[in-house]
Amino acid sequence: MGKISVVGIGPGSLEDMTPKALETIQKADIVVGYNTYIKLIEDLIKDKQVIGTAMMQEIDRCQMAVDHATAGKTVAVVSSGDAGIYGMAGLVLELLLKLPKEQRPEVKIIPGISAVNASAAILGAPLMHDFVVISLSDLLTPWDLIKKRADLAAQGDFVIALYNPKSKKRVQNIEEIREIMLKYKSPQTPVGIVNSASRLEENAVISTLENFTKEEINMFSLVIIGNSNTYVADNFMITPRGYHI
Amino acid sequence: MGKISVVGIGPGSLEDMTPKALETIQKADIVVGYNTYIKLIEDLIKDKQVIGTAMMQEIDRCQMAVDHATAGKTVAVVSSGDAGIYGMAGLVLELLLKLPKEQRPEVKIIPGISAVNASAAILGAPLMHDFVVISLSDLLTPWDLIKKRADLAAQGDFVIALYNPKSKKRVQNIEEIREIMLKYKSPQTPVGIVNSASRLEENAVISTLENFTKEEINMFSLVIIGNSNTYVADNFMITPRGYHI
Numbered sequence: 001m002g003k004i005s006v007v008g009i010g011p012g013s014l015e016d017m018t019p020k021a022l023e024t025i026q027k028a029d030i031v032v033g034y035n036t037y038i039k040l041i042e043d044l045i046k047d048k049q050v051i052g053t054a055m056m057q058e059i060d061r062c063q064m065a066v067d068h069a070t071a072g073k074t075v076a077v078v079s080s081g082d083a084g085i086y087g088m089a090g091l092v093l094e095l096l097l098k099l100p101k102e103q104r105p106e107v108k109i110i111p112g113i114s115a116v117n118a119s120a121a122i123l124g125a126p127l128m129h130d131f132v133v134i135s136l137s138d139l140l141t142p143w144d145l146i147k148k149r150a151d152l153a154a155q156g157d158f159v160i161a162l163y164n165p166k167s168k169k170r171v172q173n174i175e176e177i178r179e180i181m182l183k184y185k186s187p188q189t190p191v192g193i194v195n196s197a198s199r200l201e202e203n204a205v206i207s208t209l210e211n212f213t214k215e216e217i218n219m220f221s222l223v224i225i226g227n228s229n230t231y232v233a234d235n236f237m238i239t240p241r242g243y244h245i
Numbered sequence: 246m247g248k249i250s251v252v253g254i255g256p257g258s259l260e261d262m263t264p265k266a267l268e269t270i271q272k273a274d275i276v277v278g279y280n281t282y283i284k285l286i287e288d289l290i291k292d293k294q295v296i297g298t299a300m301m302q303e304i305d306r307c308q309m310a311v312d313h314a315t316a317g318k319t320v321a322v323v324s325s326g327d328a329g330i331y332g333m334a335g336l337v338l339e340l341l342l343k344l345p346k347e348q349r350p351e352v353k354i355i356p357g358i359s360a361v362n363a364s365a366a367i368l369g370a371p372l373m374h375d376f377v378v379i380s381l382s383d384l385l386t387p388w389d390l391i392k393k394r395a396d397l398a399a400q401g402d403f404v405i406a407l408y409n410p411k412s413k414k415r416v417q418n419i420e421e422i423r424e425i426m427l428k429y430k431s432p433q434t435p436v437g438i439v440n441s442a443s444r445l446e447e448n449a450v451i452s453t454l455e456n457f458t459k460e461e462i463n464m465f466s467l468v469i470i471g472n473s474n475t476y477v478a479d480n481f482m483i484t485p486r487g488y489h490i
Contacts, residue, residue, distance in 0.1 A: 008362075015265040018255070018358065059488055082362045083370075090370035090486050097478050098490075104479075109366040111358050113263065117253075117327045121354040125328075125335035129386070130379045130394055132403070140487035141374070145402075149375055152401040156394040158377070233342050234349075241335050242385035243304055245343075 002105045004069035005076050006092045008083040008112020012040055012199035016113045024110050028076035032065040033088075034058075037080045040199075059095075062088060066095045069105035082114035086135055086163055116161045119194035119222040122204050124236030126192055126224045131159040136166070136173045143173070150177050154184040159230065159239055162223040174223075178213055181225060185209055190226040192237045193217055206237050247350045249314035250321050251337045253328040253357020257285055257444035261358045269355050273321035277310040279303075282325045285444075304340075307333060311340045314350035327359035331380055331408055361406045364439035364467040367449050369481030371437055371469045376404035381411070381418045388418070395422050399429040404475065404484055407468040419468075423458055426470060430454055435471040437482045438462055451482050 005024045010016035025031060025041065030049045038045070038052040053061050062077060069075045079087035089109045096104050120127045132153040138146060153160050160181070165174050181189070187210035194204045195216060205215050209225060217223065230239040250269045255261035270276060270286065275294045283290070283297040298306050307322060314320045324332035334354045341349050365372045377398040383391060398405050405426070410419050426434070432455035439449045440461060450460050454470060462468065475484040 008366075010263070013265075015268075016263050016356070018261050018263055020258075020260040023260075059490055082365075084362065084365040084372050086373065086486070089366070090373040090483055091488055091490070093370050093481050093483050094485060094488070094490060097481070097483075101479065109370065111261070111362040111366040113356050113358065114362060117329065117356040117359060117362075120327075120329040121253075121334070121356040125338050125354065127329050128331065128335040130377070130391075131330075132375070132377050132398075134375045146375075149401040149403060152397040153377075156397040157390075158394060234346065236338050236342070238335055238338050238342075240339060241331070243336055243339070245304055245336070245339055 002069040002072045003074045004065060004092065004096070004105050005108045005110055006083040006087070006089045007076050007078050007110040008081060008087060009037060009041055009078050010113040011081055011115055011118040011197045014041070016118060016198050018112065021110050021112055025076050025078065027074060029073045030068050030075045031078060032061055032075060033078035037078050041078065058088065058091060062091045062095055066092065070099065070103055082112045083109055084111060085114045085133065115163065115197055115222040118197040119192070119224060122194050122197055122202070123192040123206065123224060124238050126226060126230060126237040126239050127159055128239040128241050129159060129227060131161060133161045133163065135163040136177060137164040137170070138173065147176065147180060150180045154181050157227045159227045160225040164219065165221050165223045166217045167219045174213055174217060178209065181209055185225070185228070190230050190232045190237050192224045194222050196220045197222060206232055206235065247314035247317045248319045249310060249337065249341070249350050250353045250355055251328040251332070251334045252321050252323050252355045253326060253332060254282060254286055254323050255358040256326055256360055256363040256442045259286070261363060261443050263357065266355050266357055270321050270323065272319060274318045275313050275320045276323060277306055277320060278323035282323050286323065303333065303336060307336045307340055311337065315344065315348055327357045328354055329356060330359045330378070360408065360442055360467040363442040364437070364469060367439050367442055367447070368437040368451065368469060369483050371471060371475060371482040371484050372404055373484040373486050374404060374472060376406060378406045378408065380408040381422060382409040382415070383418065392421065392425060395425045399426050402472045404472045405470040407470070409464065410466050410468045411462045412464045419458055419462060423454065426454055430470070430473070435475050435477045435482050437469045439467050441465045442467060451477050451480065
């Protein structure tokens with residue numbers, strides 16, 4: 001019986017990938033992942049069988065990984081950021097569970113630095129307090145449910161992190177979310193945008209709820225909207241925890 | 246001018262600490278942190294000046310770190326998990342901002358694997374979808390606000406991760422949160438509890454919303470409450486992303 005691991009490789013740089021993730025990839029016979037993520041770790045996997053395919057073929061790709069593991073191979077499915085946050089951990093487990101128990105290879109999920117952790121560190125300390133993580137991709141989730149969640153999160157004065165805020169085909173969702181936020185949050189609420197965190201192209205900007213959708217936002221962006229106490233000073237975005245200093 | 250870094254050391258094992266965090270600690274003259282976390286990295290810091298104090302002295306400890314950095318030293322403030330999630334990133338930045346700009350040492354925040362990432366990986370794939378992170382500690386946050394946030398999060402059918410769910414002195418908050426959850430979520434909703442993730446004492450249990458508060462929960466626990474689609478199979482807790490497989 002083989003083994004399958006779902007490995008969070010972190011947001012980009014190998015400097016942000018844990019030793020456990022590195023070791024798991026090094027021990028694998030076969031590495032499976034979306035081409036963009038395979039490229040981030042290409043130096044690590046030169047001598048390995050690599051199964052990389054284009055986006056939108058997640059199910060086939062993970063099924064191939066499961067099949068190889070069932071056949072006795074040691075397989076690492078790589079997922080950018082944390083494999084458990086909008087990553088491949090769930091899909092691989094779901095596919096494994098379709099097998100009879102005696103045929104299931106051993107499975108491990110290896111956590112990684114997710115975009116929300118990496119982006120927060122670049123912006124300063126915008127999380128620090130209770131926060132919400134929402135994906136604006138409506139491919140797998142009804143848009144009405146996403147909007148409802150954004151509304152409740154804004155009512156609760158949470159810090160709000162938005163994954164998949166915008167893509168070439170999906171440009172209007174972020175505008176609708178901004179409108180929902182403005183029902184409860186001040187137009188001056190700080191909003192941080194980090195593009196390609198931990199990669200060579202990394203850049204970050206701090207804007208306001210009123211204006212942030214005018215900034216460059218794409219499928220490699222992570223947006224963090226502050227709570228009512230979040231402020232900006234010396235280009236840091238900070239949500240105070242509540243210490244009296 | 247010195248340097249100060251706030252370093253997320255991950256949940257426990259050095260295997261879960263990133264190379265960037267490791268390198269930052271190795272380069273520091275002085276390492277500052279809560280004794281429990283200093284102990285997790287003691288092999289790394291044998292030749293360094295260590296400033297460790299007991300819990301509840303965060304402000305004094307971080308101020309000492311800032312003072313040493315202002316005086317020209319390279320200082321690493323270590324924070325368990327991710328420095329930006331209920332960690333020391335915000336406090337250090339707030340203290341730095343009290344200094345005149347020309348006296349401020351260079352500052353970096355180094356992200357780490359937070360308890361929510363590590364615990365999710367141990368449980369299977371319980372996050373995967375939109376989720377909320379709430380701390381049940383009411384030391385720095387009014388309890389009514391925490392309850393309001395929990396209520397809104399449950400209404401939104403978010404997966405909900407609870408930090409600081411219980412301590413020796415604070416045993417009732419988790420019971421109140423359970424009651425709030427039961428207003429909206431099924432009593433059979435899976436609840437995962439991970440104690441001391443990534444440390445030698447690590448253990449995990451999967452229970453239900455109805456029964457989970459009967460399990461061992463302490464100040465080193467992380468609790469993850471599922472959404473309406475979360476299920477348990479073969480001892481994995483899984484929140485499906487929504488793929489049709």
